[in-house]
Amino acid sequence: MTRNVFINAGSAVEIDRHFDKGFKALALEAFRRLESSYGSVEPDTLVISSMAPESMSEQIGIAGVIADHLALRRLKVFRVEMGEASGLAAILTAYSLVSSGLSKGVLVIGVEKVSEYPVSLIAKVYSMIGDSDYTGLYGISPASEAAILAKIYMDRYGYSYEDLFKWPVLMHKNAVKNPHAQLRFMLKSDSYKDSPIISEPLRLLDAYPFGDGASALYISSMPGDTAVEISGVGSSNDSCDAISREDPLFFRSVRESFDDALRMAGIGRDRVKYIEIHDSYTPYAYIVLESLGLVERGDAPRKISMESSSIDTTYVNISGGLKARGHPWGATGIYQTYEVFRSLLGEAELSDSYGAVQSMNGPGSQSYSVIMRRVR
Numbered sequence: 001m002t003r004n005v006f007i008n009a010g011s012a013v014e015i016d017r018h019f020d021k022g023f024k025a026l027a028l029e030a031f032r033r034l035e036s037s038y039g040s041v042e043p044d045t046l047v048i049s050s051m052a053p054e055s056m057s058e059q060i061g062i063a064g065v066i067a068d069h070l071a072l073r074r075l076k077v078f079r080v081e082m083g084e085a086s087g088l089a090a091i092l093t094a095y096s097l098v099s100s101g102l103s104k105g106v107l108v109i110g111v112e113k114v115s116e117y118p119v120s121l122i123a124k125v126y127s128m129i130g131d132s133d134y135t136g137l138y139g140i141s142p143a144s145e146a147a148i149l150a151k152i153y154m155d156r157y158g159y160s161y162e163d164l165f166k167w168p169v170l171m172h173k174n175a176v177k178n179p180h181a182q183l184r185f186m187l188k189s190d191s192y193k194d195s196p197i198i199s200e201p202l203r204l205l206d207a208y209p210f211g212d213g214a215s216a217l218y219i220s221s222m223p224g225d226t227a228v229e230i231s232g233v234g235s236s237n238d239s240c241d242a243i244s245r246e247d248p249l250f251f252r253s254v255r256e257s258f259d260d261a262l263r264m265a266g267i268g269r270d271r272v273k274y275i276e277i278h279d280s281y282t283p284y285a286y287i288v289l290e291s292l293g294l295v296e297r298g299d300a301p302r303k304i305s306m307e308s309s310s311i312d313t314t315y316v317n318i319s320g321g322l323k324a325r326g327h328p329w330g331a332t333g334i335y336q337t338y339e340v341f342r343s344l345l346g347e348a349e350l351s352d353s354y355g356a357v358q359s360m361n362g363p364g365s366q367s368y369s370v371i372m373r374r375v376r
Helices: 023-038 062-069 086-100 119-129 132-136 142-157 166-175 252-265 282-291 329-345
Strands: 006-012 045-049 076-080 105-112 197-199 213-220 228-237 272-276 314-316 354-361 366-374
Touching: 006 023, 006 329, 023 062, 023 105, 023 213, 045 062, 045 086, 045 329, 062 076, 062 105, 076 086, 086 105, 086 213, 086 228, 086 329, 086 354, 086 366, 105 329, 119 132, 119 142, 142 197, 142 282, 166 282, 213 329, 228 252, 228 329, 252 282, 252 354, 252 366, 272 329, 329 354, 329 366
Parallel strands: 045 076, 045 105, 272 314, 272 354
Antiparallel strands: 006 213, 006 228, 105 213, 228 366, 354 366
16 A cells, blocks of 8 residues: 655755765764754655765765764665756655655755866866767766856747846845855846856856755655645656757757656645756756646746746745856755745645655756645
């Protein structure tokens, strides 16, 4: 019999360049914050989400090391990795363990040390999210691929670069109110003029910042006093690079994973009140919103409200998104889920509202979606 799955508690460490903390210290801080807000937890399973600890922290078997550092014994221990989407892949893993009855309580910790090395090495490791033998061989970086899609998007739909730059401005506005965001400062509509080009037409302000972080969730089969239920999950994949696809401006895996999650939850898109999406580069935000089916193709820059950060009745990336909250790689999906969890718990009373999280690796190469609702 399939069991219901609930998120009982969560925490997030401020995303920053934590030169004084390694991955063990960050994971421990996230765990302690979770217990200080919720109380002691007794998981029977630990799932660690981390994208590149072998390269950035010189650590293999990171899940076992963290379990030891947290003094957690006699557990089932896993490490989940699916590039940038590792966090939501870990959530789906935890969901499967609990719903199947293999686990009763799963502690999920997303942790990543990104800023330990020079930017040149960080960028090299990040470029491995694609097919290194294909795009990497020819020097097509993730930023370059995003820049190509930006040019196609502007040409097809008649937008200027200035039209697209409203997204970073909005994300920074949202991040100011997020206590664990990395870039808590405002931008002006012309701030791009002082921002260096990273791959024409994209500038540094169109990209997420490098930063370290850790976020934790406790997922179980018991609702507790307050709980958010995971009511739908979905996953799909596509070619590793967008340019090989029939339409590079439509992320098919994003649509399929979101449709699967909505179908499992038994709701339509109009029931989603909060959503956190993967906006590592400016053009991806618009393409993702359109691929999710929240707005018509080519309309996202016009439809997103700069006042409420919403499309119709759905609030989008009120955390500041990857762009301004930050993107500590394997931990990001856990941050996103925690933020939607907090938004749902923050409502004055129970309602029919749902929250959603969308994450992907690269330009929708692998995609994951989660649908949640508050039940207590």
